[in-house]
Amino acid sequence: MELSPTERTRLRRLREQGRSDRAALFAVLGAGFVCHLGVVLDGAPMVVPTVYGFDDDFLYFHGSVASRSLAGGQTVCVTVTHVDGLVLARSVFEHGVNYRSAMVYGLPRALDGDDKLAGLRVLSEHAAPGQWDYARRPSRKELAATSIFALSLDEASVKIAEGPPGDGDGPDAALGLWAGVVPIESVRRPPEPDPALPGDITAPAHITALAT
Amino acid sequence: MELSPTERTRLRRLREQGRSDRAALFAVLGAGFVCHLGVVLDGAPMVVPTVYGFDDDFLYFHGSVASRSLAGGQTVCVTVTHVDGLVLARSVFEHGVNYRSAMVYGLPRALDGDDKLAGLRVLSEHAAPGQWDYARRPSRKELAATSIFALSLDEASVKIAEGPPGDGDGPDAALGLWAGVVPIESVRRPPEPDPALPGDITAPAHITALAT
Incomplete structure (x- = not known):
């Protein structure tokens, strides 16, 4: 018996799930x-592509590349994706990708002054914790040349696909394929x-800790 | 002497270069x-996020997730990004990311019949070479349930950022920071x-070859 497309779709849905809890969102963003x-x-x-950071309520992103289109005030979509695996099934149709992905929609707000500095700090500390206190902080001129936007995390969704291929209990299992x-x-x-670094300057602990 | 933002921008440009040769495009897509x-x-x-493959002239992508908006015939932007490194400079301002990114713009064409099968084959062989001949190929019904789009590679750009931070020969080098x-x-x-796989089925060579 061949499975109907609807049943296949159901199987695929088990592999691929939408998540609406904040913990899942923060895990993907993190x-x-x-x-x-x-x-x-x-x-x-x-x-x-651009760098981002986040706190409980907002995603902060570097917006210089898109500053022209962001200046007018428009809805954006920010997507963060981690590719976790290539799913090899018995049939080409059931092949897929294991991944974790978050999408955030909203009207980003361009940050200024202290807000911009705070947003940049979140972004910096997210990518390289400890660098904010270690490296030279932005001058007034540098901060002016930096575009940081805050995007509310209110409208966000998470999709996760994981696990083995979905055709292990279907008719294709009889094909004897890996x-x-x-x-x-x-x-x-x-x-x-x-x-260019002098040999006597060694990496501090917060930097060596960045390696996996 | 403090470098002016313009000079900094120049330094950053040396790290971050646009590339217009096809070889660079194919390397990023590959x-x-x-x-x-x-x-x-x-x-x-x-x-x-979606899976893709490519040949000399087109990028092929799986379009089911965006089928509603693609049905009307509209320009899309496909971006492929590889993150190669976190660039830790002496100043927060000079921090950045080493990456390779390709952007392709165009009006995608929904593939049908033999073209769809050929596009799916390119996509499948790109992600998992050898699987097209190994796994069960799509049935007529499965092919009908699959959306494959072809996007011309005519309008494409590549951006690559690489190398150490750009402030090694600037005034911040005197800060003595790593x-x-x-x-x-x-x-x-x-x-x-x-x-679910019986123990006597071992992975064929084209699959074990997929590991790094």
């Missing part, structure tokens, strides 16, 4: 620091010093 | 299989068999 920012520019979509997952992982290697 | 697809839906941008890069790498682990 696992990376580069998002894809979608804006509309001259009627067409534009998707640019099926499973090739796990994919993002790994941070030990810090590599700037060649 | 290094992954999940892209971020940007569409406009009800006037707002939507950015969704600076460098935390390399980030996407690693494929050895294949994990589906728990």
Whole structure:
């Protein structure tokens, strides 16, 4: 008996689940620091990678690349995706990807003054905890040349696909083919010093801690 | 002497370069299989992760998640990004990310019949070479339930940021702070068999070859 597309869809849904809890959202946002920012520019979509950070209520992102389209005040979509595995099933149709992805929609607010400094700090501490107190902080001029936006986390969704392929208990299991997952992982290697760095300056603990 | 923002911008530009050669485009597209697809839906941008493949002229992507907005025939933006490192400079301002990113703009064409099968094959062989001949190919019904789009590679751009932080020869070098890069790498682990798989079915060579 061949499964109907509807039944297949059901199986795939078990692998791929929407999550609405905040903990899932924070877990996905916490696992990376580069998002894809979608804006509309001259009627067409534009998707640019940019760095982000977040707190309980807002996602903060670097907006210089999209500043022209963000200036007008428009809804954006920020998507953060982690690819966790390549799912190899018995049939091409059941192949897929294990992933965790969060989408946040909203009208971003351009930050100024102390708010901008605070947003930049969240962003910096998210990507490299400890650097805010270690590195030289932005001058007034540098801060003016930086665009930081805050996006409410109110309208957010999370989708997670995980586990083995969904056709292990279907008719294709009888084909005798190998099926499973090739796990994919993002790994941070030990810090590599700037060649311009004098040899007596060693990486402080908060930097060596950044390696996986 | 403090560098002016313009000079800083120049330094940053040396780290971050646009590339217009096809070889650079193919190298970025070849290094992954999940892209971020940007569409406009009800006037707002939507950015969704999806799988892709490519040949000399087209990028092929799975379009089921965005089928509603793609049905009308609209320009999309497909962005592929690889995060290669976290750049830790002497100043917060000079912090950044090493990355390779490709953006492709165009009006995608929904594929049908043999074209759809050929597009799906490109996509499948890109993510998992050898699976097209190994796994069960799509039935007519499965193919009908699959949306594959072809997007011309004519309008594409590549941006690459690499190397150490740009402030190694600036006034901040005198601060005596550590600076460098935390390399980030996407690693494929050895294949994990589906728990439903009988023990006597071992992974064929084209699958074990998928691990990094």
